[in-house]
Each structure stands twice: as structure tokens, then as C-alpha cells.
Amino acid sequence: MSAVLHVEDLSVHFRTTLGVVKAVDKLSFAIGEGETVAIVGESGSGKSTVALAALRLIPDPPGKVSGGRILFDGQDILTLPDAAIRAVRGRRIAMIFQDPMMALNPVYTVERQIGEVLRLHLGLSKREVIAEVVELLRLVGVPAPEDRARQYPHNLSGGMRQRVMIAMALACRPKLLIADEPTTALDVTVQAQVLGLIQSLKDKLGMAVLLITHNLGIVAETAHRVIVMYAGRKVEEDSVARIFKDPRHPYTQGLLDAAKWEETEGALLREIPGAVPSPFDMPKGCSFAPRCFAMLPLCRQEAPALQEIAPQRPVACFVAQKRQI
Amino acid sequence: MTGMPAETVLEAIDLVKHYPVKHGLFAPARHVHALDGISLDLKRGETLAVVGESGCGKSTLAKCLMRLEEPTRGRVVLMGRDITRADKRTLRVLRRQIQIVFQDPYASLNPRRSIGTIVGDPIRLHEPLERPARRRKVSELLETVGLGPEFMDRHPHELSGGQRQRVAIARALAVNPSIILCDEPVSALDVSIQAQVINLLKRLQRKLGIAYLFITHDLALVQHIADRIAVMYLGEIVELADARATRASVLHPYSQALFSAAPVADPEAAARNTRIILSGDVPSPVDPPCGCRFHTRCSYRKDVCVAEAPALGAVAGRLVRCHFAGKSGFPPAPTAAAAVEAGKEAP
Numbered sequence A: 001m002s003a004v005l006h007v008e009d010l011s012v013h014f015r016t017t018l019g020v021v022k023a024v025d026k027l028s029f030a031i032g033e034g035e036t037v038a039i040v041g042e043s044g045s046g047k048s049t050v051a052l053a054a055l056r057l058i059p060d061p062p063g064k065v066s067g068g069r070i071l072f073d074g075q076d077i078l079t080l081p082d083a084a085i086r087a088v089r090g091r092r093i094a095m096i097f098q099d100p101m102m103a104l105n106p107v108y109t110v111e112r113q114i115g116e117v118l119r120l121h122l123g124l125s126k127r128e129v130i131a132e133v134v135e136l137l138r139l140v141g142v143p144a145p146e147d148r149a150r151q152y153p154h155n156l157s158g159g160m161r162q163r164v165m166i167a168m169a170l171a172c173r174p175k176l177l178i179a180d181e182p183t184t185a186l187d188v189t190v191q192a193q194v195l196g197l198i199q200s201l202k203d204k205l206g207m208a209v210l211l212i213t214h215n216l217g218i219v220a221e222t223a224h225r226v227i228v229m230y231a232g233r234k235v236e237e238d239s240v241a242r243i244f245k246d247p248r249h250p251y252t253q254g255l256l257d258a259a260k261w262e263e264t265e266g267a268l269l270r271e272i273p274g275a276v277p278s279p280f281d282m283p284k285g286c287s288f289a290p291r292c293f294a295m296l297p298l299c300r301q302e303a304p305a306l307q308e309i310a311p312q313r314p315v316a317c318f319v320a321q322k323r324q325i
Numbered sequence B: 001m002t003g004m005p006a007e008t009v010l011e012a013i014d015l016v017k018h019y020p021v022k023h024g025l026f027a028p029a030r031h032v033h034a035l036d037g038i039s040l041d042l043k044r045g046e047t048l049a050v051v052g053e054s055g056c057g058k059s060t061l062a063k064c065l066m067r068l069e070e071p072t073r074g075r076v077v078l079m080g081r082d083i084t085r086a087d088k089r090t091l092r093v094l095r096r097q098i099q100i101v102f103q104d105p106y107a108s109l110n111p112r113r114s115i116g117t118i119v120g121d122p123i124r125l126h127e128p129l130e131r132p133a134r135r136r137k138v139s140e141l142l143e144t145v146g147l148g149p150e151f152m153d154r155h156p157h158e159l160s161g162g163q164r165q166r167v168a169i170a171r172a173l174a175v176n177p178s179i180i181l182c183d184e185p186v187s188a189l190d191v192s193i194q195a196q197v198i199n200l201l202k203r204l205q206r207k208l209g210i211a212y213l214f215i216t217h218d219l220a221l222v223q224h225i226a227d228r229i230a231v232m233y234l235g236e237i238v239e240l241a242d243a244r245a246t247r248a249s250v251l252h253p254y255s256q257a258l259f260s261a262a263p264v265a266d267p268e269a270a271a272r273n274t275r276i277i278l279s280g281d282v283p284s285p286v287d288p289p290c291g292c293r294f295h296t297r298c299s300y301r302k303d304v305c306v307a308e309a310p311a312l313g314a315v316a317g318r319l320v321r322c323h324f325a326g327k328s329g330f331p332p333a334p335t336a337a338a339a340v341e342a343g344k345e346a347p
Helices: A047-054 A082-088 A110-122 A126-139 A145-149 A158-170 A188-205 A216-222 A240-245 A250-258 B058-065 B088-094 B115-126 B131-144 B149-153 B161-173 B191-208 B219-225 B243-248 B253-261 B267-272 B303-307 B336-345
Strands: A003-016 A019-032 A036-040 A063-072 A093-096 A176-180 A208-213 A225-230 A233-239 B008-021 B030-043 B047-051 B073-078 B098-101 B179-183 B211-216 B228-233 B236-242 B313-315 B318-320
Touching: A003 A047, A003 A208, A019 A047, A019 A063, A019 A208, A019 A233, A036 A047, A036 A216, A047 A063, A047 A176, A047 A208, A093 A158, A110 A126, A110 A145, A110 A158, A126 A145, A126 A158, A158 A188, A176 A188, A188 A216, A188 B253, A208 A216, A216 A240, A216 B267, A225 A240, A225 A250, A233 A240, A233 A250, A240 B267, A250 B191, B008 B058, B008 B211, B030 B047, B030 B058, B030 B211, B030 B236, B047 B058, B047 B219, B058 B179, B058 B211, B098 B161, B115 B131, B115 B149, B115 B161, B131 B149, B131 B161, B161 B179, B161 B191, B191 B219, B211 B219, B219 B243, B228 B243, B228 B253, B236 B243, B236 B253
Parallel strands: A036 A208, A036 A225, A093 A176, A176 A208, B047 B211, B047 B228, B098 B179, B179 B211
Antiparallel strands: A003 A019, A003 A063, A225 A233, B008 B030, B008 B073, B228 B236, B236 B318, B313 B318
16 A cells, blocks of 8 residues: 555654643654544644644644654645745645634635635636535535525534634545544534444545544544554554554553543543643653553653554553553 | 431422523524423432533533523522522622532633632632631631642642632632532543542542532543433433443434544444444534434434424433334443443353
8 A cells, every 4th residue: 555645754854842741742643545543632732733733734833843854645734935835735735623613714615615626626617616615515415505505613513613624624636534533522513423324435536545533433433543542652553443452552542541431331441640741741661551551661761662562553562562551 | 417318408499590692683583492301309418410412502601600690591500599690799698618620720710810819709708707717618628629828829830730620619619618510620621630520529529529510521431430311412411320320221213323422442342332323413402403413414214303392201210302212123322331241240
């Protein structure tokens, strides 16, 4: 499977008044054609920064991509001229955000917002734009698309707005869709509708999807491969089936246990003690060590590197690498 | 407490709340039907969860039970006393019994007060304690929720989300309430922190016998923590059942769709889970559908559903608002939790 997106040794830093934050630290991964890869992590793990970096949208200053390459179709996103990156954004890589109310312009009609993409990237005429917008709205399951196209975002419900955003993202049939918490702001039944929609469109259009989420349920149901991030670094990567059945990193194990609500009726959940460390005060050694049940003395001194404990199973944990858990 | 039927601490009797909406000067007055005839009771030491999607009226229900909103009709009975029309002074005394923990701990704590003041304020209002005694009590409360005494002089901005929610819980506990209303208490927190806060709430309930009324849309959480679950749709309760019973199946077509839509953190169970995807949006509560309020989206709809509103009736040991629930040709749908269970039993 050839890779659509190839991220190599990506590091992103933010300069703040309190010091430099390493939001993403030497991250590498690839997404194959038609594949769905999920990045999972808690707030502050750097998962959304990865999404922004892939479109070169990191605000600079204060942010800076301090190293690495992001290859999309063989071109490095990070060194493309501005005109070339604009031709990629929204056309070949599209993104949908968590909150559709924030991402849509409240003073433009639906038709104008979706139409802008079509005019800019595909150079369609006004009449073609209108026809295509209606077609796109129909594709994402908006009822009465001709009427909806003339409405404003505030006329639409949350689920409808998210559909409009998906329609906008899909307008140019992108090769890669980046979805950052696409359903967090939605109700469960609407979430099921939207996830089902992304899935069926993915199959229809053959897109690859980079899914950023903290919801393990969504990961289990939609992703092929999972990358677990903690404090800016990848700590484990594997296929979705294996990561849920046989997680190796203690953090992944803790995350999965903490979400096993169905199975622990009445009893207490297994919890991960403590909280994510402050980015200004990272512990020496492994950043998960202070919360880890399997910590060794070595973990407090040295940060473990990613190492394949089996073919295609990189894990950054001394204990897992020694096969003790 | 054991053996005896548990005492009812909070009861809603046929609660109705309509909000007027104006569309124009001469337009006829219309109403948002936020609550339409809600009756439920909360027993001492139990957890009752109210679930439903945005706009179903669950937050309005919470506000009416706290008497933060005046219900249009119906009654609220707290510890055997009707508080529907209680005046401000009486309410202040009664509010000792019922406290609330909000969803967003970033918004519910005053950023300019120290943690000691935030937790100490309810004590100051309700109990004549000298300052040193009050500080001692605050320190004990913080310890109960797993925070050291050093937190007393800190301010909310120095705390993480999980620690803030612990402070909010300590503040609720300060006046020894019988009931804590939890409005989405963990949905703003990270997964690993959610488990910590839920475990804390459970430990407190075991120790202090507090009743929780959980308002949430997180169905996996609900089946873990609740004793009973009330499912709401468009201002009405459509199903009220033991949480244990809902793990096997739910009967109302809306509950079935709701529970099957919850994503399962288990790829194999997810593959077994047959998802019912509802078409369309929730109808406007200004103009709820005639007959059964769910008929516009129900796949089992018959003529009678459009013509006649079903009552909340007893079916198979629970209450369901549906003409056909429990009848032949209407299968109870297994929930996502059942899909997980099935995986454990399979060889």
C-alpha cells in the first residue's frame, strides 16, 4: 500500500512566556491510500497540533515546526511555496473541525461557503457552482438541498452544520481528510449518522482519513490503525484489533481500562492516577513514569525510544520492550 | 437502611415547564414545551440517571427540581415537603439538602477566590462556625475528595480540570446534602481523569449515602453508575427502567436507537452491534408532533401512533411510553453493552 501522507520526525515547538513547549516531539507515521488512521490522546498530547501541521496551519509565532518532513504525494508540505500549499489545502487535503458553528462563516449562505471552494479550486461558473453545491448537500444527506443551500448556518441544527462542513471538505474530492474531533459537539444519534456518513463517503471516494479523537469507542468502530500519543510523543502504534485486544504500553492499557464502563457495573473503574504533566515541567526520563504502575528505576532516568517489539508494533516503553507486561 | 423500602428524598409530580416564545407583536403566543408531565422519584442513596439528547428537556428538569426555574404546572417534593411554591427564605434552608455539580469546572469556580473560600462559602452561609473550625472542615472536605490541605490557598487557575471538579464536589459536600445533582460531571474531562472522578463519586455515595441525580448523554457511563435510567425525548419520559435491565435490552424505539448509537470501545463488539440510525432531526419543541412524539422518526409507526399519544405504561417490569412495546412482532433490541457481554460468553 503506497502512503498518501508520510510524516517523518516531525517536531513542533511553541514559544511562550513561560518557556518553550514541545507540543510534538519527533513523530513519524504514514497513512496509506483509503486507510483510516486514528491519533488518540488526552488534551495536551499534541494530537491536534499534528493535524494543523499537516496543513501547515501552525501559527508562527508562537509556534514553529522545528524539524522533520511531511510528505504528501511525494512533496514536502513544509517547504512548498505559499501558492502551492494553497492549491493543496481544501483541494487535496481537507479538514473538518470539532465545532461547526465556529468553522462556518455566520454571514454567508451555505451555498456561498461551499461554492467558494468550488470557484477557487475548480474554477466553476456560477451556474455550475449552484448545481454542484446542491449535489454535494444531497451526497451528505441534507434533506431539501435546494432550500438549505440558501440558508445561513444559524438556520441549521448542529448535525446539519456538520454535514455542511463535510460537504465543503469533500467538494474537491480530496485524497486525504483530516477530521479533528468531528463529532464531539454532537449528540450520540447524530454522531452515529455523521460517522456512518464519513465511512460511506470514504468508501465511495477512496479517501484516506486521519482521525483525531479522544473517544475510544469511535476509534474502535472506524479506524484501521491507531497511534497513541502522550505528552507530544507517540508511545504505541498498532492495528485497531490488536491495540484493543493486547495493548502493550501501560498508558494504552490504562486508557482502555478506564473506558471499560460496560464491563464493570457497580465496581470501581481501574483509573490512571495523577494527571498529564505540565509541558513546562516534564519529568526526567519517560514522561508517563510518574503515573505508571509498571515503572522501573531506569524509567526515571532515560526516555525510552520507540522500538518494534514485534513486526509493525512500535512501543516506547522499557517494560514492554523487555516483555515484562 | 437495609430491608426497609428506601425513603424518597426527591419527587417530581407531573412537572410541566413551558417557555413562551414571541415571533411578532401580533403573532399568537407560542410555547417551547420543555417538560410535559414528568413524574419521577429519587430514593435515598440511589443513582437515577436522566439521559437524552440536546433539547430533550433534561437540563430544564434539573433546574425545576432545584427550583432555579419555577415549573408551569406540577409539584416538586423535597424530603417530604412541597417546595413548588416555597419562598426564597424557605428555599435557602432547603437547598442544604440538594447541591449541584456542574459540567464545566472551568466555568463553575470563581477565578478570583481561593479554593478555601470556594469550599468554605456554603459552610459560612449555612452553619455558624468560627473561622478556625471552618478552615478545619474545609481541609477535611478537601481530603475527602483526594486533595491535600495545601490546595486551600491556591486559586482555580493553578488546578487541572480533574482537580477543579474535585473542588466542585467538595463544595457540594460542604453542607452534608442528601442529594447531589450531577449535570454532565465528567464530560469536560479527559478519559483517564473521568474514571478518577466517577470512582470518587461512587466511594462518596457508599460512605455518605447520598442520592445522585445524573443528567448526562453519556450512555456507557450511565450503565456503569446508575441504578435506574430515565430516557427523555422532547420533554417526556419515554422509558424508565433498572440500569441492569437496560444492559440486556431496551424497549422504546427511541431508547433502542439511542443505546445502539453509543460507540463501543471494542472492535469485535462494535462489529456485532447492529446500529439503528435514526433519520432526520429532533422535531421542534415549539410544535411537538401530534400523537406519539417519536412517530415522525419511528420505524414501527402505525396509524394509531399518529392519532393517539401513548401513556407511560408498565411493560416487563419497567415503564415505557409506546403503543407496541412488549407486544408480539415488536422485538426488544439488544444494546451495545449486550454486544460486549456476548463477546465474553463466546468461546
